[in-house]
Amino acid sequence: MEPSPLTLDVLILGGGAAGLWMLDELHQAGYRTLLLETESLGLGQTIASQGIIHGGLKYALRGRPSRASRTIRDMPLRWRRALGGEQHPNLAGTQLRSDYCCLWALPGLRSRLGLLGARLGLRVKPVPMPADARPIPLRSWSGPVQRLDEQVIEPQSMLTILGNQHRDRCLKIDFQSGFEFDLDSEGHLQRVRLLNPETSEPLDLIPRHVVLAAGGGNGPLRDMLKLSTPSMQTRPLHMVVARGDLPRLNGHCIHEGKPWLTITSTVDCADRTVWQIGGALAEDCVGMTRSETIQRARRDVLRALPALNLDGIQFGTYVANRAEASSQGRRPDGPTLFQEGNIMTAWPTKLALVPMLSDSVLDLLPPAARNDAPQIDLHEWPRPSVALPPWEREQTWNDAHSVAPDLR
């Protein structure tokens, strides 16, 4: 006998920050919603991200307000409310790496002008930090250091909080061998058949609307669903991680009008401080070997923080792809949402922009209707776990002096 299908208002594919945030908002708004995750929550970008809730610094540094800077500047306040439990999703309890970022600039006119642009262009404005209020590695910095009230979240903690709140509505699937679908002649996705990854029992879903929120997985999903244009672009970052007896620091060193080095700090499972080092470094080092990237990172860190002692600090690297709607290789101005038939494709472009993407999905949906279809007991279905951050997966660590030149 065929199993009775589960009718849904919205089916979400992908459980990163975007999928989980939408799941929460749609559920709160009364839509019967289910999220499918093929690996672990946030694998791809969210778990690899630096967790900065940007308010548009990168754009403001260029000195003129753009569409992109206007789009992003309200986001820190929106996140602050969610993190404070004053607005859905309720992210109260999410660990914060820091309540603010530090800004300091290498000597040079463009860097100084950039900092001025930041003061003029941002809604959350940087304010000068007296030396004794600065993080330790910046206390002896001879130039100005500013405090920018952009929070830095622990992405793994946010994924855990949202994943736990919606455990009933998140299913782990085997996308390769446990996912089939029917499209009608107009390309509407009518039915999805899942096989329970543990028991192989089938489950049929009849979704009214489908949202692809699978980050880099959206490209292959769109191909499979015969959605051809517009397509996806990926922009890689070669990030550096450093661990050991490091001071806590979250912020951007500005050089030549851009965040040259972006450092965020966390703690690993052995209680060591871990720095994620990105910014222009991570873009410039794409295509470089692991060894070259670590040597460059060491040089740049010591230039940005001359008082720092890197003896005994171990280094690793990881590559992560930013997945976005195609924009000729440039970062899109904001989040992107396409609707084709009953399928939407969603890319937030930035973690900070996830709330705006979620609002756009809600705007495109008809009001939630009372859904009297019988509930199906999904308690036996496996649930996705939260992804491990790259430094907990990283196998090879080297101190900066002992990096073999051929290691990638």
Ligand SMILES: Cc1cc2nc3c(=O)[nH]c(=O)nc-3n(C[C@H](O)[C@H](O)[C@H](O)COP(=O)(O)OP(=O)(O)OC[C@H]3O[C@@H](n4cnc5c(N)ncnc54)[C@H](O)[C@@H]3O)c2cc1C
């Ligand atoms: C190194 C790095 C640092 C960054 N730092 C910042 C930052 O500091 N601040 C900021 O605002 N932004 C930052 N970003 C950007 C930000 O991380 C992303 O914009 C955001 O996390 C994207 O979230 P997402 O949910 O769309 O995608 P992802 O986090 O990639 O999640 C996609 C999910 O879909 C799942 N999936 C894939 N295929 C399928 C399928 N077929 N079926 C079901 N599930 C599937 C994946 O397993 C994953 O769980 C950074 C990005 C990178 C790479």
